[in-house]
Amino acid sequence: MKNLLLLFLILASLLAKAQDSTTYVNVALKNGNSVSGQLLHKSDAEVSILTSDLGTVMLPWSAIESVNVISKQEIHQFANPQPTRYFFAPSAIPLMKGDKYYQNAYFLLNSIQAGLSDHFSFGGGVFVPFALFITPKIGYQVAPKVHLGGGVLFATSLIRDFNFGVGTVYGSFTYGTNEHNFTVNAGLGAVNENTGLGSNDYQWKFASKPMFTISGMTRISKRVLLMTENWIFSTKTVNYDSGTGQYVNTVSAYNSLLSAGARIVGRRYAFDVGLLSPTSSEFSAIPYIACNIKF
CATH class of the missing domain: 2.40.160.40 (monomeric porin ompg)
Known part of the structure; x- marks a missing residue:
C-alpha cells in the first residue's frame, strides 16, 4: 500500500511538472494582428505556436512585434491595440514602423x-x-x-x-x-x-x-x-x-x-x-x- 501511494505521488509530481512546462504566448505581429497559443519552439529564425484554429503556425521574427507570456485562459483575448499611450500621456513603448x-x-x-x-x-x-x-x-x-x-x-x-x-x-x-x-x-x-x-x-x-x-x-x-x-x-x-x-x-x-x-x-x-x-x-x-x- 505504501509503495502504491509513493508511486501515485511520484506520478502526480511528474504530471504537475509536465503541466508547468507548457508555455502559452500571445505574439503581436507588425501588421496589427496577433496569434495566441502554446509555444512549441523558439529559435533565432522563427517562433512556432500551436493554435486552436490554425494548427501549428511558424512565424518569422521579421514579422513579429513582441512575444508575451500569457495564461491559458488568455489565449482568445485581443492584444492591447494601444500600449504606446494611456488616456493621453505616452508610454516609452514605441509605435512600430507603419503602424x-x-x-x-x-x-x-x-x-x-x-x-x-x-x-x-x-x-x-x-x-x-x-x-x-x-x-x-x-x-x-x-x-x-x-x-x-x-x-x-x-x-x-x-x-x-x-x-x-x-x-x-x-x-x-x-x-x-x-x-x-x-x-x-x-x-x-x-x-x-x-x-x-x-x-x-x-x-x-x-x-x-x-x-x-x-x-x-x-x-x-x-x-x-x-x-x-x-x-x-x-x-x-x-x-x-x-x-x-x-x-x-x-x-x-x-x-x-x-x-x-x-x-x-x-x-x-x-x-x-x-x-x-x-x-x-x-x-x-x-x-x-x-x-x-x-x-
Missing part, C-alpha cells in the same frame, strides 16, 4: 500618430477650435520589460490675435508588458507669456520646476484593461492686496490632475472611459470618453 492610430476625445480633440521607424513616431492634432499640437516621440526596449524614450509636446493657438502657446520636452520610463505596465514621464514645460501689463509682446519662458505624469494599465479580462493617468505640475499664483491692489507676492505650488478608468479593446479599436479630478479645486469628477482606431 498608425487615430484618437477622438470629447468630439473636439482629434489626433493621429504614425510610426516612421520601429523607434520613432510623429503625430499631431487639433483641439477644435482652439489649438494645434504636434507630438514626436522615440522609444527603445533596453531590457526585458524595460523601455526608455522621450518626446516633445508643442501646442499653439488657432485663433487669430490669441497668442497662446505651451510646450514640454520629456523623458519616459516604462516597466512591464503591452498588457500590464506603468510609466513615469518627467519633463520641463514652457509657456508663451505676455512680457508685461498692457504689452502686446510675448516671450517663451521655461518653468522653474519639472512636471510629471505617473500612469499605469493592467488587463483584467478578455476585453477590458484598467488605467490610471496622473499629471503633477507646478503652478504660480500672483497675490495682490485686496485694499490697495498692489502686488504682494508670487507663490509656486504643485497641483495635479488625477484620472482612473478603463480601456475596452477590440482587434484594432479601443474605447477609453474614465473620470478626471483636478486637485486644485474642490473635489469634482469630470467624465472622459475617447475612441481610438489603429490602422
Whole structure:
C-alpha cells in the first residue's frame, strides 16, 4: 500500500511538472494582428505556436512585434491595440514602423500618430477650435520589460490675435508588458507669456520646476484593461492686496490632475472611459470618453 501511494505521488509530481512546462504566448505581429497559443519552439529564425484554429503556425521574427507570456485562459483575448499611450500621456513603448492610430476625445480633440521607424513616431492634432499640437516621440526596449524614450509636446493657438502657446520636452520610463505596465514621464514645460501689463509682446519662458505624469494599465479580462493617468505640475499664483491692489507676492505650488478608468479593446479599436479630478479645486469628477482606431 505504501509503495502504491509513493508511486501515485511520484506520478502526480511528474504530471504537475509536465503541466508547468507548457508555455502559452500571445505574439503581436507588425501588421496589427496577433496569434495566441502554446509555444512549441523558439529559435533565432522563427517562433512556432500551436493554435486552436490554425494548427501549428511558424512565424518569422521579421514579422513579429513582441512575444508575451500569457495564461491559458488568455489565449482568445485581443492584444492591447494601444500600449504606446494611456488616456493621453505616452508610454516609452514605441509605435512600430507603419503602424498608425487615430484618437477622438470629447468630439473636439482629434489626433493621429504614425510610426516612421520601429523607434520613432510623429503625430499631431487639433483641439477644435482652439489649438494645434504636434507630438514626436522615440522609444527603445533596453531590457526585458524595460523601455526608455522621450518626446516633445508643442501646442499653439488657432485663433487669430490669441497668442497662446505651451510646450514640454520629456523623458519616459516604462516597466512591464503591452498588457500590464506603468510609466513615469518627467519633463520641463514652457509657456508663451505676455512680457508685461498692457504689452502686446510675448516671450517663451521655461518653468522653474519639472512636471510629471505617473500612469499605469493592467488587463483584467478578455476585453477590458484598467488605467490610471496622473499629471503633477507646478503652478504660480500672483497675490495682490485686496485694499490697495498692489502686488504682494508670487507663490509656486504643485497641483495635479488625477484620472482612473478603463480601456475596452477590440482587434484594432479601443474605447477609453474614465473620470478626471483636478486637485486644485474642490473635489469634482469630470467624465472622459475617447475612441481610438489603429490602422
